[in-house]
Amino acid sequence: MNKAYAEQLSIDLEQQGYSTAGAIEEADLIVINTCVVRQSAENRVLHKLESLVSLKRSRPDMILALSGCIVDTDVTDLKRRFPHVDLFLKPGESAELLKLAGSRISVEGYRVVCRRYSPTAFITIIEGCDNFCSYCIVPYRRGREKSRSLQEIEAQIETLTEKGVKEITLLGQNVDSYGHDLPGSPDLADLLQELNTVEGLMRIRFLTSHPKDMTLKLLRSVASLDKVCESISLPVQAGDDRILQLMGRGYTVRSYYELIGIIRDSIPDVAISTDVIVGFPGESEQQFKGTLNLLADIRFDTVHVAAYSPRPGTQAATVFEDKLPLHEKRRRLQEVEELQKDIATEINARLVGSSVEVLVDGRKGERWYGRTRTGKLVFFDDNIDRTGQLVVVDVRKTSAWSLQGELKPERI
Numbered sequence: 001m002n003k004a005y006a007e008q009l010s011i012d013l014e015q016q017g018y019s020t021a022g023a024i025e026e027a028d029l030i031v032i033n034t035c036v037v038r039q040s041a042e043n044r045v046l047h048k049l050e051s052l053v054s055l056k057r058s059r060p061d062m063i064l065a066l067s068g069c070i071v072d073t074d075v076t077d078l079k080r081r082f083p084h085v086d087l088f089l090k091p092g093e094s095a096e097l098l099k100l101a102g103s104r105i106s107v108e109g110y111r112v113v114c115r116r117y118s119p120t121a122f123i124t125i126i127e128g129c130d131n132f133c134s135y136c137i138v139p140y141r142r143g144r145e146k147s148r149s150l151q152e153i154e155a156q157i158e159t160l161t162e163k164g165v166k167e168i169t170l171l172g173q174n175v176d177s178y179g180h181d182l183p184g185s186p187d188l189a190d191l192l193q194e195l196n197t198v199e200g201l202m203r204i205r206f207l208t209s210h211p212k213d214m215t216l217k218l219l220r221s222v223a224s225l226d227k228v229c230e231s232i233s234l235p236v237q238a239g240d241d242r243i244l245q246l247m248g249r250g251y252t253v254r255s256y257y258e259l260i261g262i263i264r265d266s267i268p269d270v271a272i273s274t275d276v277i278v279g280f281p282g283e284s285e286q287q288f289k290g291t292l293n294l295l296a297d298i299r300f301d302t303v304h305v306a307a308y309s310p311r312p313g314t315q316a317a318t319v320f321e322d323k324l325p326l327h328e329k330r331r332r333l334q335e336v337e338e339l340q341k342d343i344a345t346e347i348n349a350r351l352v353g354s355s356v357e358v359l360v361d362g363r364k365g366e367r368w369y370g371r372t373r374t375g376k377l378v379f380f381d382d383n384i385d386r387t388g389q390l391v392v393v394d395v396r397k398t399s400a401w402s403l404q405g406e407l408k409p410e411r412i
């Protein structure tokens with residue numbers, strides 16, 4: 001979401017005549033766009049702000065703005081601690097910054113920037129979350145769910161496709177509850193149906209889904225709409241019912257398994273990724289083993305794992321005692337990572353000898369890269385820049401993290 005916001009802000013600022021500075025010391029405008037879902041991220045932001053005091057003192061005309069979820073409804077404390085910051089922007093807000101930035105740019109300094117758009121873009125379709133999982137700061141910082149209208153999203157995507165974007169990822173903390181707050185209550189399946197008709201758009205993804213909100217209607221749409229990719233992001237968080245209950249997730253291990261079965265039956269060759277938190281307050285070794293067993297049984301394509309850290313203001317931080325030592329949390333995290341590395345290695349190895357469709361994203365070092373419909377990263381050699389095109393790659397080698405192959409002569 002932050003990526004989508006930063007991308008849109010860059011586009012808006014470029015339209016005003018700004019371009020990217022070579023170094024932070026040369027910038028006329030600095031935006032620190034924050035994600036503070038973890039305490040360590042918040043600490044880094046605070047440190048960064050402190051490090052900019054002397055720069056702002058030496059260049060008082062420079063605009064310094066702080067955006068994202070560190071900016072709460074009440075900014076009194078932030079203003080007191082960081083008086084050198086000119087603007088505090090709540091998540092997704094940019095109007096005030098664009099107004100101030102527009103008033104500072106000089107006509108002589110204006111130069112048109114020709115932006116080369118990446119073939120892939122992220123678009124926020126619903127902000128905030130109504131779920132209040134006990135460990136999560138998002139509903140407090142980003143507020144309640146607020147969907148953007150179908151027309152607004154479609155118009156934004158049409159503009160992007162005109163500029164060369166071929167794949168969009170629709171974003172929401174809880175993307176499956178899209179539309180319930182809009183007139184007529186359209187849902188995510190309706191939005192996908194609509195976007196599937198956008199000319200020039202080749203692929204559509206969406207994340208993140210909540211296990212308690214996923215519907216059969218949505219799965220049928222993913223299966224039947226040609227542009228919607230066979231890729232589902234479905235955080236499980238833990239493999240133990242008591243821990244899930246303490247987390248306030250609203251489903252059980254059994255119902256999660258059943259949902260995975262339905263997804264796999266509905267969408268052939270679907271790739272499923274998940275998120276896991278280890279070391280939640282009170283998580284015993286046996287409960288942690290429950291998570292390992294679930295991961296070994298379900299065999300996800302990708303697992304994002306985090307060690308629990310209390311976020312002040314959340315229910316878990318207020319009510320539960322975080323007694324598990326850090327080294328134990330790290331051990332559990334590492335066990336998950338090792339297990340998942342083996343699983344991903346095996347899953348990807350099965351693709352050796354097959355042909356995959358890749359949307360070319362760009363170049364890394366000497367090699368071109370892109371992703372399959374299932375989100376797998378693919379590297380290949382080519383002497384032509386085919387960024388933004390669909391190509392077919394014969395898979396020759398794989399690892400847990402990527403595939404490597406040879407470009408097939410005929411393109412799609």
Ligand code: SF4
Nearest residue numbers: 129132133136138173
């Ligand atoms: S659903 Fe996700 S964003 Fe919402 S409270 Fe739970 S963890 Fe946070």
